[in-house]
Amino acid sequence: MKKNAFYAQSGGVTSVINATAAALILEAKKYKSKIGKVYAGRNGILGALKEELIDTSKESITAIKSLKARPGSAFGSCRLKLKDLEESKREYERLVEVFKAHNIGYFFYNGGNDSADTAFKVSQISKKLDYPINCIAIPKTVDNDLAITDCCPGFGSAAKYIATSTMEASLDVESMSETSTKVFILEVMGRNAGWMAASSALAKNSATDAPHMILLPEVAFNQQKFISKVKNIVKTKGYCVIVASEGVKNSKGNFLAESDRKDAFGHTQLGGVAPYLSSLINTKLKLKNHWAVSDYLQRSARHIASKTDLLHAEAVGIHAVRYAVKGMNGVMPVIVRGKEDKYTWSIEPAPLSKIANVEKKLPKSFISKDGFNVNAKAIKYLQPLILGEAYPKFLNGIPKLEKLKLIEVKKKLPKWKI
């Protein structure tokens, strides 16, 4: 029986999440006897709850294909974690109501940990609310912290951006170090897991040996050891490049970035491991330093996406459709790394029950003894994920964006309040 599909993007976006969307929409067209239209939720699952369903069949094939090169979330994302079915039955009943009204039999949810949890809950609607649905979660997160999958689509591109930026900025600092800047700090994302900071170590593949220090959320910050190491590196190398996770914590488990700095208004200054460390270096070492915070730039830098990552992102979209039409429910297409020395990968289904709410941190075995770097094992894992370039088309000097129509399906239900 032919059913429509609902697809939504959730949580923090990546530079290749729309490549997953494009691949999924195009793959769905191959199963005309089973899948009708693909509706994309405006602003993620909110779009389902508010009955704001974007009809992707109204977009040209060119527009759909162009999603492959579009960072951000083409249909809008949201941060909203559904509670348990028992706790907030109202939301789930609304979902079923919308699904029924629009003949939706496939639910694709493209996100990270929280989203896998939501998708897992939705997958239970079939039994608990007696509404048949094939629910597939699709991995996406620059944090690379999903369980089971070897890596997460979105991470490889962020890693490539970070490794490249670290290498480029290191050459800059090295140039200036004789008479000016001695220390450079790059702050990257990663509140609980240090995958992104770790990826900066791939810059060492160039002629430079930067970054000299990597600060991970997995290792408690020791101010004395930090200061002493920076001092030593500047003494021997002439300069020091540090890449720090936003989530670096002190021994009490508090974020450095949230420690007791006050702004002009007496409010605690949130965010900014980099300015915190800069301040520390100013005070303790009196070394001229510069700092950068890459924030959203690192997760939206589609212009320097990893081709490998892009292929992963497309593959999980394609396999999500295949699993759904096979009648699977409550699974996620995950990336499986081959056992050969040469990097190979394939996609397999994994149960959401084992993925929802599990957070995969950087393993201890990837971290150097002194805690200020990652080791060869980490490099071996990370290296293949940033391989290959996949440049977008440019127009007027910047990446070209196709205009999307984003036409919503006519509403059939009364308004509903969150």
Added chain:
Amino acid sequence: MKKNAFYAQSGGVTSVINATAAALILEAKKYKSKIGKVYAGRNGILGALKEELIDTSKESITAIKSLKARPGSAFGSCRLKLKDLEESKREYERLVEVFKAHNIGYFFYNGGNDSADTAFKVSQISKKLDYPINCIAIPKTVDNDLAITDCCPGFGSAAKYIATSTMEASLDVESMSETSTKVFILEVMGRNAGWMAASSALAKNSATDAPHMILLPEVAFNQQKFISKVKNIVKTKGYCVIVASEGVKNSKGNFLAESDRKDAFGHTQLGGVAPYLSSLINTKLKLKNHWAVSDYLQRSARHIASKTDLLHAEAVGIHAVRYAVKGMNGVMPVIVRGKEDKYTWSIEPAPLSKIANVEKKLPKSFISKDGFNVNAKAIKYLQPLILGEAYPKFLNGIPKLEKLKLIEVKKKLPKWKI
């Protein structure tokens, strides 16, 4: 008579300054009867004073050509402004001593305002210290603030990075704005001139209309107007993207980034217009916001260099050699824009006396009425400078770097202290 050449890079580096070096070194090889070897100063003019002269003839042609794709300063740069000949005769006499010892008759100085000043002073050695030298300054600065030249090599690539990053991050913020981030602030370089912040307006060429606000050092910051405008934009658009120059000042002429914030140690927190504005938005509007500081990333992002900028950088290197062998002294090859609607450009010599120490700010006629943006006239000027891509080669997922030998010429003089 055959003379050797001295080439040095000075001040803050750019992603294409080594392209100028490569072009100059290769062009010099064409004038074998006039130019012997090209010696590059290790760490800029310090290399001349300390007799640390890198013999570029020891590098392979492949290595020289690879400089075209290498950010930073391949030979090291420095921040050192020579005083007047009368005030610090010792330095100039040392220069002459080193030039004599190594038969140097050509002096190429690749830098910004301060460097043009130094080059201008060196050009006077011929007369004042009776040592014949052809001194040519070569433009380079991401700040784009040199007089006479239509633009400065290095700027176009930084501008392309900023426009692209603004566009990409804007799509990210737009995606998240329904339930999360409403305001995004990108801090860019430009202490006195707003050229780099202005270039973010080129992001508007895409389907997005971000950035919504640009804060320039040329316009005094008005907190009330700022807050009111941010509030209004978030109300109408759902989100607001702000690009701010590091050099934004309040009405008293003080940098916002240096205003009275204290760090954990009670020291004034230097740097960071973005966190300052973020804090302001937290306090006054209570809107969730994110901020990024691109710092060195923007001036070393060779991976997203502008092809037009790269061609400019090469052309000024080539013309510097041509001017020198023609016997010119105290000039700079500048970029002249054609008068046609279609962008054309050529290189002409301009006297250093008119360039040294002059700072070209963003003209008032480029700034929108309310001071929070740039207008069509600015876009028309900026647009051609970011056109074209010039990707480096990649190896192992990051830009490939050739190893340089950096072999110094044997010293002939006793040590000398700065």
